[in-house]
Amino acid sequence: MAASSTVAAVFLTFQVPANVRALACSRGWGCWIKCCKALARSPAGFTSRKRATSINLTRASACAAASYWPERGKLLFKTVACASCHKVGGSGGKIGPDLTAIGTTLSAERITEELLWPNRQVKEGYSVVRVITDAGKIHQGYQRKTKESEQSGDLVIQDLATGKLITIKNQQIDEQQTTGSVMPGKLTALLSQSQLHDLIQYLSELGRIK
Secondary structure, three states, rough: EEEEEHHHHHHHHHHOOOHHHHHHHHOOOOHHHHHHHHHOOOHHHHHHHHHHHHHHHHHHHHHHHHHOOHHHHHHHHOOOOOHHHHHEEEEEEEOOOOOOOHHHHHHHHHHHHHHOOOOOOOOOOOOOEEEOOOOOOEEEEEEEOOHHHHHOOOOOOOOOOOOEEEEEEEHHHEEEEEOOOOOOOHHHHHHHHOOOOHHHHHHHHOOOOO
């Protein structure tokens, strides 16, 4: 399917002005990415976000494979700070999930969604919990379960900065909230259209046998 017809089909799921649809169809995938970002910032932009996501990302992610530059995708993963939080092949950070085999567990469209909207479907165990104790101390990290916490009912947090487990007794918690993914929502806004294509396809191939 040509890029223009792909984008045309995608926009059938949106309440988008005719002039915007025409612009996207004439300019293809790159313009579609820009429109996705703009619509994501406007809750009223989608008629149905879930339905739109399932339809548009399946079709649009194929465009990334068509213009893939593998070495640049790998380089971007390191330079855009992805490697600061995520491991690939034993190298990288520990803040986010290990992405060594992400290409075997998530489809290209799901990877695209994770990059553009990291808070839509946060992987279990990676939603940040922010706690303020009765002493005024602030803790931020991932909630973890231990044998002791299951018995006591106390909160255990894996600190984002140190990776250490911190136990906070329930009676010491003054305020607690889940803030979602630690990944910045506008991280991909720094990338050009072709760079985003490369990054999507690089991640899509991780873990696959070549």
